[in-house]
Amino acid sequence: MRLKAWKGPGAISNMVGKKVLVLGGGFGGVQAAISARATLDASHEVKIVDRNRVPHLCGMNPLLIVGERDTNKTGRSLGRLANRGINFVEANIDLIDTSAQNVATSVGTLDYDYLVIALGAAYDWDAVPGARDAYSFYDFDYARHLRRRLSRLKRGKIVLAAAKPPYKCPPAPMETAMILNWWARRNGIRKDIDISVYIPEPGPLGVAGKEASMRVRSALSSRGIELVTSAGVTEVSADGREASFADGSSTTATVIATVPVHKLPNVVAASGISGGKPWVPVNKATLETSSPNVFAIGDVNVVPSGDFAIPKAGVFAAGQGTKVGEVIASRITGSSEPEPYAGVGFCFMAYSGGRSATVGGQFLAEGGPDTILSEPTVSGMKSKDRFERDWRSFKI
Ligand SMILES: Cc1cc2nc3c(=O)[nH]c(=O)nc-3n(C[C@H](O)[C@H](O)[C@H](O)COP(=O)(O)OP(=O)(O)OC[C@H]3O[C@@H](n4cnc5c(N)ncnc54)[C@H](O)[C@@H]3O)c2cc1C
Known part of the structure; x- marks a missing residue:
């Protein structure tokens, strides 16, 4: 399929173009890039780097192992982000240098004004x-x-x-x-x-x-x-x-x-951004790390929630990506900073091939997490199917 050229959300501004660099093209990174791009015009660059051109949706694995999902239909190609004005670079990320504001990759060094670390959890x-x-x-x-x-x-x-x-x-x-x-x-x-x-x-x-x-x-x-x-x-x-x-x-x-x-990816640990902690600490309202204009979202970070932390799940990574994209765009355009991140999200929990429940809620509610487990239903499974389709077409 030939993709239409991306025209951008508006006319090119006089502002000096900024570079938004997103590391990782999973749930969080893709949403951060889409969210920033939705506001920023074409004078600003939004780039995403991943070593894997076609990431797979792990959430399909429980049904995939029993033959209920097609192994050829669990991935999405990051190259398709070009039609949204997002430049995809297929490369391994070797070094993150927040003082020099650049990232060394297997295809060269990339510099940035705003960095989003969305490299997930390593095994x-x-x-x-x-x-x-x-x-x-x-x-x-x-x-x-x-x-x-x-x-x-x-x-x-x-x-x-x-x-x-x-x-x-x-x-x-x-x-x-x-x-x-x-x-x-x-x-x-x-x-x-x-x-x-x-x-x-x-x-x-x-x-x-x-x-x-x-x-x-x-x-x-x-x-x-x-x-x-x-x-x-x-x-x-x-x-x-x-x-x-x-x-x-x-x-x-x-x-x-x-x-x-699960562990912090080596390249993130070596960057010092976690301060030696198991996961990257962030400001829970903006997902910003201790380094200004460097954000960490999704599985790579830790956001405390009551006695626990926000679960490592794609829905939260995606929600954090959306928020960080808004924060970065507001800083670049000089508009007011968006509402703080609310920690809202639901995961599907299938009980069979035909019924699914959801579990989730608001994890940063005042007084602690406010969550609910729904009953497993047929319509819950239809929502899960839709979620998977939406993910494959970059709606999530
Ligand atoms: C069995 C299973 C079931 C799940 N079910 C659900 C579910 O129902 N709902 C839900 O919300 N979540 C579910 N999850 C969790 C979900 O998959 C993760 O939480 C989510 O993918 C995290 O998103 P992320 O963006 O933080 O990281 P990831 O999606 O892991 O993306 C990180 C990306 O960084 C890239 N990367 C890492 N290191 C480098 C490097 N050095 N150089 C270049 N690229 C690099 C990787 O290739 C990857 O594409 C499930 C997970 C599993 C394993």
């Missing part, structure tokens, strides 16, 4: 011995591998095992277990398949409150899914058939799929 596959060679549903290639294994599975035990918080999309292990239950029932093998979920937290979905946590527990137990809490996975045996946990227990299984340990 430390070696933090849990054996995890690298075990199964997982937290990465597209691992999910495709697990899909092939499940397509041949007729009996045995499946263990989903998270290592330690924080990890992306906290409902994902429970959601995946319920989807596996639905898949096994549909294939007539449920009586021959055991499903267990091990999580490091004292209960599922703690960030959404006690009531939501209890409801998820009972949803799992009514489906015959074993939930073991305060039991982060510490090791997977070399043959991938035995997992050990932080509570001293261990189990054997046919398929062990882990949620890997």
